[in-house]
Amino acid sequence: MDEELYKQNILDHYKHPHGKGVLVDFDIKERGRNASCGDDLTLYIKFDQEHKVRDVAFEGEGCAISIAAASMLTETIKGKTAKELALISPGDIYNMLGIPISPGRVNCALLAYKALNDSIKTME
Amino acid sequence: MLDTATIKKDFPIFESSPALAYLDSASTSQTPLLGLTAMDEYYTKYRANIHRGVYELSEIATDKYEQARETLARFLSAESEEIVFTSGSTLASNMLVYSLEKTLPLEKGDEIVTTIMEHHSNLIPLQELASRRGLTLKHIPLTEDVDLDYEKARELITSKTKIISVTLASNVLGTINDIKRLSELAKEAGAILIVDAAQAVGHMPISVRELGCDFLFFSGHKMCGPTGIGVLYGKKERLASLKPSLFGGSMVERVDTHTAEFASTVARFEAGTQNIAGAIGLAAAIEYLSRIGLSNIEHHVRDVTEYALSQLRSIKGVTLYCAGDPRKNAGIVSFLVEGIHPHDVAEIFSRGQVAVRSGHHCAQPLMGALGVTALVRASFYLYNSKEDVDKLVLGIKKAQSIFA
Ligand SMILES: Cc1ncc(COP(=O)(O)O)c(C=O)c1O
Numbered sequence: 001m002d003e004e005l006y007k008q009n010i011l012d013h014y015k016h017p018h019g020k021g022v023l024v025d026f027d028i029k030e031r032g033r034n035a036s037c038g039d040d041l042t043l044y045i046k047f048d049q050e051h052k053v054r055d056v057a058f059e060g061e062g063c064a065i066s067i068a069a070a071s072m073l074t075e076t077i078k079g080k081t082a083k084e085l086a087l088i089s090p091g092d093i094y095n096m097l098g099i100p101i102s103p104g105r106v107n108c109a110l111l112a113y114k115a116l117n118d119s120i121k122t123m124e
Numbered sequence: 125m126l127d128t129a130t131i132k133k134d135f136p137i138f139e140s141s142p143a144l145a146y147l148d149s150a151s152t153s154q155t156p157l158l159g160l161t162a163m164d165e166y167y168t169k170y171r172a173n174i175h176r177g178v179y180e181l182s183e184i185a186t187d188k189y190e191q192a193r194e195t196l197a198r199f200l201s202a203e204s205e206e207i208v209f210t211s212g213s214t215l216a217s218n219m220l221v222y223s224l225e226k227t228l229p230l231e232k233g234d235e236i237v238t239t240i241m242e243h244h245s246n247l248i249p250l251q252e253l254a255s256r257r258g259l260t261l262k263h264i265p266l267t268e269d270v271d272l273d274y275e276k277a278r279e280l281i282t283s284k285t286k287i288i289s290v291t292l293a294s295n296v297l298g299t300i301n302d303i304k305r306l307s308e309l310a311k312e313a314g315a316i317l318i319v320d321a322a323q324a325v326g327h328m329p330i331s332v333r334e335l336g337c338d339f340l341f342f343s344g345h346k347m348c349g350p351t352g353i354g355v356l357y358g359k360k361e362r363l364a365s366l367k368p369s370l371f372g373g374s375m376v377e378r379v380d381t382h383t384a385e386f387a388s389t390v391a392r393f394e395a396g397t398q399n400i401a402g403a404i405g406l407a408a409a410i411e412y413l414s415r416i417g418l419s420n421i422e423h424h425v426r427d428v429t430e431y432a433l434s435q436l437r438s439i440k441g442v443t444l445y446c447a448g449d450p451r452k453n454a455g456i457v458s459f460l461v462e463g464i465h466p467h468d469v470a471e472i473f474s475r476g477q478v479a480v481r482s483g484h485h486c487a488q489p490l491m492g493a494l495g496v497t498a499l500v501r502a503s504f505y506l507y508n509s510k511e512d513v514d515k516l517v518l519g520i521k522k523a524q525s526i527f528a
Contacts, residue, residue: 006472037482
C-alpha cells in the first residue's frame with residue numbers, strides 16, 4: 001500500500017516520458033497549468049489527412065503523477081480521431097495510471113488531459 | 125529548547141494524531157486547548173452581538189471583545205485605539221490599500237516600493253492600486269544570500285515614493301527583514317510604511333513602536349489563534365485621518381437617505397458583525413504564547429531551524445532556498461530534492477506523517493527570482509522538536525530511494 005502511488009510503472013514514465021518534446025508542425029498547441037503547484041506543460045498534436053492523430057508531444061515540468069499521466073496520454077491518443085479524443089474522460093486517465101488518486105493530486109493526474117480537452121473544445 | 129512533549133499536551137491535535145510531525149505552521153498553526161475553551165465559553169455562556177444589546181449577555185460579550193483588543197494592543201506595544209480586527213491578513217491588506225487610496229493625495233507617476241519576496245496577498249492589492257491610479261510599483265531585490273538588498277532599497281525609495289509595503293518575514297525564505305532600517309528610509313522619503321507581519325507575530329517579540337511602521341497586519345491562525353480573525357494595526361495619527369473602505373452596520377455615527385458620517389474610533393473600520401469568538405480565541409492564544417514567552421518561542425524555533433539547516437545541508441541532492449543564518453530566519457526551511465518534484469516529496473512525507481507544503485507558496489514573483497517553479501517548505505513552531513526534523517530527513521531519504 002505504502003509505495004502504491006510510486007509503483008515502477010509511474011516512475012518509469014516519469015523518468016523516461018513518452019512523447020517528450022515539441023512539434024514544429026502542429027494543429028494543436030495547448031498549455032496546461034496547475035495553479036497550486038506551478039506545474040506547466042504544453043501539448044502538441046498533429047493530425048494526418050484522415051484527421052487521426054499522427055504525432056503528439058508534450059513539454060514542460062511537473063511531478064511524477066502529471067508527467068506519467070501526460071506520457072501515458074500521448075501513447076494512447078495516437079491514431080485517434082478528434083471525435084474519439086473528445087470521448088476520453090478523467091476516468092480513463094485514472095485507469096491508465098492504475099493507482100488511487102487522492103483529492104490533492106487530481107489536478108496533477110488531469111493536467112495533460114485538461115490541456116487536451118481544452119484544445120478540442122476550441123477546435124469545435 | 126522548550127519541552128515540546130509538555131507543550132504538545134496543550135494542543136488537542138497531537139492527541140488525535142500523536143505521530144504527526146506538523147511542519148506547516150507557516151501555512152496555518154495548531155490551536156491550543158486554551159483558545160478552544162475560550163471560544164466555547166463565548167458560544168455556550170455569553171453569546172450575543174457586541175456594541176448593540178442593552179442586556180447582560182451583550183455587555184459581557186462586548187467586554188470580552190474589547191478586552192481582546194486590549195490584549196492585542198499590549199502584545200504589540202500599541203494602544204487599543206490602534207487595533208482594528210479584520211478577518212485576517214488578506215482582508216487587512218486589501219482594505220488598507222483601498223483606504224489609503226481614498227485618503228492619500230496620490231498622483232500619476234507616484235511610486236510604491238515593495239519587495240520581490242511578498243506574499244500575493246500583500247502584492248496584488250498594490251498592483252491593483254498602481255494600475256488604477258497610474259502609479260509605478262518597484263520591487264526591492266534579493267542579495268545572493270536571500271536577504272533584502274538594502275543598498276538597492278536606498279536607491280528605489282525616493283521622494284516620489286508614497287507607500288512602502290514589505291513583509292517582516294518571508295513565508296518562503298524565512299528571511300527576517302530589517303524593518304527599522306526601512307522605516308528610516310520611509311521617514312526620509314515621507315512615505316507610509318506598511319508591514320506584513322503574518323509570519324512574525326506570535327513567533328518573536330514584536331513592538332510596533334520599535335519597528336517604526338505606520339501600519340502592520342497579521343492573521344490569527346498562524347499564531348495559534350482560530351481562522352477568520354486577524355489584526356490591522358494603524359499608528360494613531362495615521363488611523364485618525366484614514367478613510368474607511370468597508371461600509372455597513374456598527375461603523376457609523378449617523379446615516380440619512382443619501383449620506384453617512386462614520387465613527388471617529390476604530391469602529392469605523394469594523395463594519396458589520398465581527399468575528400467575536402475569533403477575537404476572543406486570538407486573545408486566549410496570545411495569553412498562551414505569552415505564558416510560554418515569545419523570546420523562548422523565538423529561541424526554540426531558532427534551535428530547531430539551525431538543526432534542520434545543518435541536517436539538510438548534509439544530504440546530497442538537497443538544495444536550500446532560505447535564509448541560511450538561523451538568527452535571520454523565522455523558522456522556515458524551503459528546499460528542493462534533485463530529480464524529485466516538490467509535490468512528490470510532500471506526498472512521500474505525508475505517508476511518514478510529516479506534513480509540509482509544496483508549491484509556489486503564493487509568492488510566484490519570488491519563485492521567478494529564485495528560478496524555480498515550486499519548493500518544498502518545512503516550517504517550525506513551538507511544538508516542533510528535533511525529532512520532527514529527523515522524520516523530515518527520513519522522508520527525504522525515502523523519497524530519494526523511491527526515485528533512485
Ligand atoms: C507573509 C504572508 N502574508 C500574508 C498571508 C496571507 O494570510 P491569510 O491567508 O491568513 O490572509 C500569508 C499567509 O500565507 C503570509 O505568509
